[in-house]
Amino acid sequence: MRRFGSFLALVGGLSLAVAAVTPALAHEHPSGITDLVTPAVVRIEATAKIKVTLLDHIGELLHVERSYDVPIGTGTGTVVNPEGAMVTLTRVVKNDLDLEVYAANKIFAAHHKVKIPADFERHTLKDEQLNHHLQECYPPKQPTATCIFDVTTDLRVFPNIAPADKEGFKAEIVRTGDKPDSPAVLRPVGRADGGAGLPTAPLATVVPTKDASPVAVAGFTGRPAANLPETVDIGHLRAGGAGESGRQFRDPESKVNEPEKLGALVDRGLIGGPVIEDKKGEVVGLLVGGGKDARMIGIREVTKALAEADVAPRRGPIDAAFEQALTRFHTHYYGAAVPAFQRVLDLYPGHTVAAAHLKTSQQKRGTAEDAGTKGATAVADTGETPLWPLLVAGAVLVGVVVVCALLLWRRRSSAPDSPESPPAPTRPPLTNPPAQTRPPLTNPPSAPPGPALDEKADATIVVGRSFPALPRTPTSPGQPVLVAKGPDTKREPGSKPADTPTQQKYCTGCGMGLGPAHSFCGYCGQSVKT
Missing domain, CATH: 2.40.10.120 (Thrombin, subunit H)
Incomplete structure (x- = not known):
């Protein structure tokens, strides 16, 4: 999550950088x-x-x-x-x-x-x-x-x-x-x-002090x-x-x-x-x-x-349109300057400087001097700022986003999953229902020693049983459970056999014991019928 947040911050910074470059270029004037x-x-x-x-x-x-x-x-x-x-x-x-x-x-x-x-x-x-x-x-x-x-x-x-x-x-x-x-x-x-009024002149705030x-x-x-x-x-x-x-x-x-x-x-x-x-x-x-x-x-x-x-003192709409046209003219985008100067003349038909620059722009439009024709295609006469700088910046930004996403995905997929291990489960003591009594076991088989725990890997709890391995009984769809019978023991004189053999059910998901009335495992929550 921290890596993803850093990635989003990087993308946001690049977007702000691209947005900040555009107005800076729009407002530059030649010397x-x-x-x-x-x-x-x-x-x-x-x-x-x-x-x-x-x-x-x-x-x-x-x-x-x-x-x-x-x-x-x-x-x-x-x-x-x-x-x-x-x-x-x-x-x-x-x-x-x-x-x-x-x-x-x-x-x-x-x-x-x-x-x-x-x-x-x-x-x-x-x-x-x-x-x-x-x-x-x-x-x-x-x-x-x-x-x-x-x-x-x-x-x-x-x-x-x-x-x-x-x-x-x-x-x-x-x-x-x-x-x-x-x-x-x-x-x-x-x-x-x-x-629209009259054309105006921009006033400076200070006078040059240099000799x-x-x-x-x-x-x-x-x-x-x-x-x-x-x-x-x-x-x-x-x-x-x-x-x-x-x-x-x-x-x-x-x-x-x-x-x-x-x-x-x-x-x-x-x-x-x-x-x-x-x-x-x-x-x-x-x-x-x-x-x-x-x-x-x-x-x-x-x-x-x-x-x-x-x-x-203030500038007017004629001046705003004229500054845009001058920027294109003095940067040699003559094709884009033509409609811009025409816009100025629409606002103020007598504009002598706009008329002179319009004539020059029309003569140089589409020639080798036109910076708009030095690329693959000429700038369209839309009367607006050329879009190719924004398109190039957008393509670069998308490329950076894709590369960063791929690097992040490969890094996360190659790293081993290491979630924190849950605490070792403790099996509750088995209790027999009141109707069923179980004679004590004599000489139960000892459980084989479990393998040594790997300290570096996830610890696995090995639970030893005090009775033989559980045979898997045939189950119908809907009852995939393990059934274990108690070990054979001799019945003491005078005791009555149980009406049904003693059986213990276990969860097929985690191996925990199930009571006779359990529909779900008390530890992992798995249904006994799934």
Whole structure:
């Protein structure tokens, strides 16, 4: 029983090992990919819409209305949940320029036909009356103000989809930081993308601390289009630096001036774009700076801003399907990747990365590059994980079970049975029924000495009889019993012979004596009629 329990424990351990290997393989991602992030990269354009009304009462009172669009900033954002919440930099959606001053200069110059620069500075005019009205047009608003302003910010988000969305969708500011390079949180307004939502980017929990850690940056230098896809470049993080001051870049081989190279990308539109870790493809920070000094703010500042905005980053159903397809694609199972990418496009038809990988998978499916065709048969296009690893593991497990069972059976069959011997039976003294009296035996024959007991084997009890061997009487079916007659003795004078000869019955199974009314042996339980 102990061996059998050990055998069951072995089988259970093997089963758990096989079950543990499968999910571990399902969740591995190849190294150095940016495909998990680039579908969630968006282009953000912020514009201030200023409506101004000039009250001209130099002559007759006139209401002059104008509307101006003033660019605030452009940059790159990253979607962090299926509902469309995004992170970027504050400078992309907000600046410190006085937009009302700009509108006052524009409308006053156009209406009064004077030369005033269209900038964000306050100016004066030589004409005292016009200058008085101009100064009263500038903010802040006063009871005698000659201008009324209405300023709103229009945020347009252009996702990474094909065909490109020329109009984009509107968004609103949820939170901005105190500094231009602080993270800002946005959310879409009136966007309906179905139940699956938008693709998202995975956020890391820590920033690589090793010097010259390889990373990648991604973003758009303009509105996404067929001839203007996302821009991806590589870099290396210098050790040290944290917080909003940022962490610098450095080429470990000193062949490229990475701060200058990435700074040029910042100026072209990658400002606020994600910095992607090389191993797992997760976002570890946002790209800041510009000119000849590009830097990165870490993921802790990003997650802090999301928490203050009450926005929870999470992955969605599109991302789950896309990760499964990417696993098959990057492990060269192109036949299995085709239906997986088709599933992603069913959930989100504009997925550019899924569409590109689907085209590649269809071209390589069934070729020598397809890992699914290197075996005996190609992997079926089922859209699910290939079953052959599970079948092989199951066959190995069954083989181990069979071998262990055979070894256990042979071992148990070759071992001698050694059950514990029951205690030696003690034959109860024979008693004659009251109706039958037996004369005492004279000179009974002595029993021959029994053989010596074997100490190593099972002990056998040899019982000597005080009377001759028992003759077997003919028995009918149903009464296979031995009958013994007492030894012949001389009857004493005056005694009466018994009506029937004295007979003693014995069990044919164990040899114990039976009484005249016994139907079963008192020792072994065998029926006297069997």
